[in-house]
Amino acid sequence: MTDQVIPNLKDTDIDGAVEALKDMFPDAVSDDTREGYSGVMVDKSRLVEVARTLRDHFGFDYLSSATAVDYGQPVPDDPIDDPVIDGSMEMVYHAYRTSGGPAMCFKTKTDRDQAEVPSLIGVWRGADFQEREAFDLFGIRFPGHPNLKRILLWDGFQGHPMRKDWKEAYYEDEQKPFGSRWPGGHVHRAEEKNAYGKNVQYPADFDLGKLTDVSEERLYAGMGLGVNVEDLSDNTALKTDRLVVNLGPHHPSTHGVFRMIITLDGETIDELEPVMGYLHRNHEKIGERNTFLHNMPFTDRLDYISSMSNNLGYAMAVEGLLENGKRYSPPTYRAEVIRVLMAELTRITNHLWAIGFLLNDLGAFFTPALYAIAEREKILDFFEATAGSRLMCNYMRFGGVASDVPDRLTSVANLVNDQVRDFNTMDYLTELINESLPSAVDELDEYLTDSEIIRSRTIGVGHMSAQQAIDYSAAGPLLRASGVPYDVRRADPYSIYPELDFEVCTRPGGDIYDRYLIRLDEMRESIRILKQVLPRLERTRGENIFAGSKQHTPRIPIGESYGRVENPKGELGYYVVSAGDKKGTQNPWRYHVRAPSFINLTPLGLMSTGQKVADVVAVLGSIDIVLGETDR
């Protein structure tokens, strides 16, 4: 591209943007013409240039998702006959404008054996963890990435598990359902028939006896083991010791098993590096073995505080694929009403939890958390009576929801000492939404907002500017507390949100205090939405909750789809690819989760640098992470 004057392209629609981009880079950008795919293919040699143009001239300032897809053959001896599976690796990027609108999806292909794609970290800092994840799980190298090392797995891990030819320790078959379960299902436990003897493989030249973890070198150096600490400190300035502190993984404030390697100068943080993956189970590999429907209950286990919204995001992604097929009926209106009801109740449960535990992290041990949890229980009671479970709801289906809201929230005594309850559902919801929840939010507000201790601990701490928040791909309350009015419900509306009246809350401060306040604001907006949902629920009573017929192994048309929802913790996206069988596949070829808890950790180091060590705990609490989603 030459230095000619670039017209303002920030207001073009997505098709116009694609055309303009192709005009600018005629030899590097082309349409993705595969059946069911959209977006553009970019030549990898000019990827950075194209990305920078997209950001600066087209206004795509927010990188939502960057992930890889392996189009290699899972079993080379028995190749799948599909031109899409061409033995290449592909990076897929979804960029958005914070002013709203659909995604600019661009992809770049690379050779599978020498997988290498230039890093986009110079364009969007938010690519940091996502590229490391692609390196870790797919083995794609990113020249230009300053810290390219494994992120979810450990250094002694053999291979890159998301590659199609990688088999896990208890490997049984490429895809579920496994043939051994029926009709000749003679039970055995996987451990007893483990092909590898142990459930982990090491690289060939790996000696467990001589295991040293180089990633912890600095940590041990900080402890003075084998290193002269004096050499590490700067003797020209005020004489302070630099110290490397290991916070976590077993630390109550890390909300699970999460580690931060903190380099301290006195009490002040010089550098912070998050270490994660302790809860890693390769959710995405499991997801590729599963059928499309099998994945639904697995999504519950990502962000286990807000399983209903996780379900919704996945259902929407797969519905995006189903739309390409002939026989697809979109969810009925009542189904959409119930989905929004559940999603907004989930937002309230999540924010109650987040605020309660933020206060825990600040030292107000458990009293605020228990007040918040007591209210949350009331919502969970409703989830339990409707979906059958309090946390692992597994409630959404492709084309609707699993079951209608019951007439009565009633229980039946079964075990010894069982005490029963019985409420009319609509009365319960009406009272919950109009009285209980608003008064609970007001009470938290009164209890905490003006407290001098909280204000002095949080105001101005963990600051992140609007520009930084966008650059680091922060999402949800984290982004909005930095003053960016970006909410997927408004920016790229789904379900019945367009007809509902609510505000996208923002707070200008970008500190912990504003992240606390924004959660109060959002709960109030959710209650406002719920008040509008109630009459719709009443009006549609008795209508169908499911369009079409419910199938246990639906065949999903081939193609790709990116479904995203505004989860309580931020933008939750699912990138799903269906490939292989022309008649429609049962199992996803690729199933990727854009986890807000994971990507929101990218700016943790940024927010913590310069703070005191006690504030790190509060900064982490204000991001509101769930390790089930971070580590996947």
Next chain:
Amino acid sequence: MNGMGTGILKGLRVTLKHFVDTFVDDMKYAGNKYFNQDTFEERQGLSGKGIYTVQYPEEKIAVPERFRFVPFLVVNDYDDPVAPGDDWCTSCGICAKVCPPQCIWIVRGEDPETGRPVPQPEAFYIDIDICMNCGFCAEFCPFDAIKMDHDYELASYDRTGEHIYDKEKLSKEFSYWYSIAPSRVVEEAKDRGGWEHKDVIKEKKKAAKKGGAAYEPDFSVYPGEVRRESGGVALAEGTAAVAEAVEAPAEETVDEDRLERAQMLRQNALERKRARS
């Protein structure tokens, strides 16, 4: 705020309110707050005040009808006059296919001589350590033969043997399902067109048609309940011992026609097999 501590005082007023509420609430119940079914709904409802805990295990929150825990297999009531204890499962394998963690193992029943599949599982296992309680098996079973249980107290001392449930351990009579999910049972029965297993209903409908009448079951009351209340069989808890006692005499009254027909089908199949070989 002015930093004078008024914000903290305002907050402490909230804690004080909760503190006082708990005592006021205690007094309201006059020492009768816990272990009391009459007060439970109010305590654990939306208007509950004060402390919110339940004194498990002296009192437990009964779970709603749709609650899902490790599944069980529905079998005919053990005091069923026609076919006591018969499996509802036809070993079609849909539950095993739709199970996300693949914890269901089914050995399809086969006739030992013909090798033809018979609609009954020879063995049925669920590894409850692997089961994720998603409820897909119950949701997609076309015969209402597998249902999600409400008994969540499954802890045991041995994970290797005891946590793989076999058919005997999984089977629970229909009356149990009726007792834990009374309204859903009726809905499902209406969908099937009768109280019995789908296949039995089909036969009954056919027989009724032959007799010139329509098969119209009464959904307002479950026949098994009537049977028990009328004292036909003294079966209080459905224990195995009682079940056995009932099973023995009942076997003699098994529907002669059904047996005959099954014999005939089997003979035909055997002949076909011989003809092939």
